[in-house]
Amino acid sequence: MAIRKNKRRALLLLLGWGGLFFGLGKGYIDQEYNYVLIGLACVGALCLVVYLKNLQQQCSQAKRIRNPKKVLFFVLLIFFNMLAYIGINYAAYKNNIRFDVTQFKQHTLSENTLKLITSLKENLKISILYVGFPPKYLEDLLKEYERLSEGKISTEIIDPIIQIGYAAQFGQIIQGKERKAVVQSGNERADVDFSQTPLTEDLLNNAIKSVTRKARAVYFLTGHNEYPLFNNEDNGLSKFTKYLMTNNVIAKELVLTNNENIPTDCSVLIIPGPKENLSELEENIIRDYLKGGGDALFLIENVVVTTPDKPLTEDEIDKNPSLNSLLNEWGVNVNQDIVVDLASHASGDVGSPATRNYMAHQDIIKNIDYTFYIRPRSISLEKDRRESIKAVPFILTQSKEQSWGETNRTLEVKFDAGVDRPGPVPIGFVIFEPLAEDLLKDIKSNKGTRIIVVSDADFLTNAYVDYYNNAEMGLRIINWLAQLDYEVFVEKDFTKVEEFNLTSQQKRMVIALLYIFPVMIVFLGFIAKAKQYF
Template sequence: MRWNKIGDYLGLGGVAVILVGLVSYSVHGVLTTAITATLVAGLALVVAYGVLNFREIRSALSSRSTRFGSNAVLMSLVVLGILILINFVANRHSLRADTTAAKQFSLAEQTRKILKNLDREVKVTAFYRAEDRWQIESLLKEYEHYSPRFKWEIIDPDQRPAEAKQYNITAYNTIVLECGGKQERITTRTEQDLTNALIKVTRKENKKIYFLTGHGEKDIEATDREGYDSMRKLLQGENYDVEKILLAEKDHVPDDCSLLVVAGPKTDLLPNEASMIGDYLKKGGKALFLLDPESPDGYVTLLKEWGIEVGKNVVLDVSGIGRLFGAGPAMPIAAQYAPHAITEKFQLMTIYPYARSVRKAADAPVGATVTEFVKTSSNSWGESEPLGRGGMVRYDEGKDLPGPVSVAVAMEKEAEEKPTSSGESGQTRTKTRIVVFGDSDFASNTYYRVQGNGDLFMNAVSWLAEQEDLISIRPKDPEDRRVNLTRSQSRLIFWVAVVLMPLAVLGTGAGIYWKRR
């Protein structure tokens, strides 16, 4: 009897020790030596229980109740086996679905595209404390899901200080990306910042973009409503070097210019500036023009030579779609996009405050491919008369340009002249590429976040800079979906959810009990 008592204690202790080992394994995720020893010790105690209580166990197994119970145990084991099989298949072939309205748990198209096109291994080391690793772990797993070349590790700098010192980590929540000898670090855990860092470490060269100045163009350092400071930051985030250029001080467009941007000029080009831009384009240069209705005619003449006709009008849209955004007829919205690399898989609306028409010229030069890739609705037109103050607007047939109206054009043509220098990048320009928008405000600080405005601008830049793999819908900042409640609404929710509903359940239970009694 005494040995049986000891055996019972050993059995209970063995089960407890095994549970401790299983819990430790689930917490750490690694089968360490200590955890293995714990599981073996627990199993030994259970075996000892079986040896000391062998007669009682055999007697219990041969009893009538055990025989009936064994059927239930067998069925339970079958069900458990089926569940294990289902879980194994689901783990090997997982089905992923994001049911949130803003798809906040899904990676953006650009991120997926970059990951799938990785041709080199990228190592990501995140320095997070053990209790904070959950903040970044799920995002890194999402990235890994789309590319086996994306390798990541989370290190607790307090537990592994030598590695933290090796990377010169001075703050928690620092993420280091490494690829091909290049290193980039960020201290935020958003998809946008992580993807931008990924672009920087995987690009072999930095493309340089020059914004023309001296003619009242949009300022890339201005933070006001009309400034382009936000666009500059987006471009720099995708590893472009962005600078201003005053061509009047130069004798030619710099050889390292991957793209020349002319955004909203208010005065005309000087003759030597127009000549320099013309020569640059003939040698396979790339240019982006964003011309407002009040932009001077010199730009119109320059672009006409490349088969692009910039209209002398203002595009009006009376379809009523603009009312969804609080806009009037002078702020047309486009949802029609012609097939082109810039608009590949692009299905977002774009809005153009006070725009002019841009279309293919009837006498486009031989060899030039001109595509009208953005058009407004059929209820729009190009108004040729100046807009009056608060006056009625109407379409005048034969005088105004009928809709749908093209507000953006892309042109591609073989270079007319071989460049004297291939530039710093060492790549000889072979094709001239030009994109023209009939509005510059759509990419300003005020409107670049509206629908797909920023994405379309960046896609045009990617095509012009010959980085088509970046053409996509980019990651967005996390959306704030909080609901703000008044004090009375908060009180109402408290009384309904915390007081009345529990009382209703208790009252129902009490009523049923009283009735049955």
């Protein structure tokens, strides 16, 4: 008799689950409920009600049901389990820690993005114009930006064909294959076209910076055979210019004429490896600019080398000026040598030292790895510099005994004690002098002249800027000189991630299955515990 009752209960449970979930699930997946599906769901629900009624009767006959402490314990167990579930999910939502097992961490925002979002002071809105069903990665990306911003960022995905009236406010008509992100903050707006490649953090971050931060201008001196700013060849600086643009820094060319001074909007003056001497007038203009609190980056071109059978001419010896007529006034001197490192160098060239031997200047070199430089010169301190000048090396060769400043320019690499500068050799210097009025008032201030000297200009050219951490070093230098208080961003190449796209019906099928099994497990667990305690 008991066996038959158990079979009937099992049949009721099976019919109940089957009818309820098939009726509701099928209707949800097809987005259409008919009388058959509704009837199945009702029959299933009725079977479950009957099953639970029989279970209640069975439990009421047991002696253990008379113990109210066990009933209370069972209720409290359910309550605290639900509380723990809610608490864990809330903590996971508020915390940025993610167990992302995808190969390229596509569901985890970078540390730079987190710093950018948390530094926002104004609200902004991200509107995605996307024809058709948006990919899951796009929805996840926007949700993460919203979550981390704590209400400062709002997002939306608009289908310009379906919501044509609403999409019209963004201006031009979006074509079928065109994808666009519109970032708005106050009266500022930035558009990002991601029709050809997926929308990345870098693209969004650049747009956010352009609408929330004031653009800075840096001027590259020209007219002395410097490295061309917008040239796409190996010796050009177009890639570095692009990196500056992504950090909302505008690069401009500057030709100093008889009637022209340094523009007033110049945040940093960059002298990118002149191969010809500056005129006395140009030096005076730069000198006045620096004395007035202007900031500058000096990139010094390497000396000319030769072989023993081809001695250098007088012109070749003096070619590629060191600019010491300006730099000596600020406490440093660029020497006529070539820094070599036999132990740490790039591409088998001992004259291209690779290093991460940086002095403790955290604003520039914090967490930055190796950089390398092409035939740099050694830089030394001037003994008779002004006491108010603070000049310290911040880039040195990696090795000590295996590096030196080679004065022999005939490619015969050999250390000569007393002649060559022993390692580790400084190839980059940071210089700061407070404004004269602050010195007189004995005020400690960050205002004043900031100068950085690097005895190589090639490391930022198109041929080398993407190797090691050269681009990041260049951007951090500009960041410090311009006194920008935010992180620099180096836009990385997009790594294609294979996508598995589902139709809307398939998505609903997956969602239904994801709900069915957990609910079923919870229900069965409830029944098991009820039988155990009652």
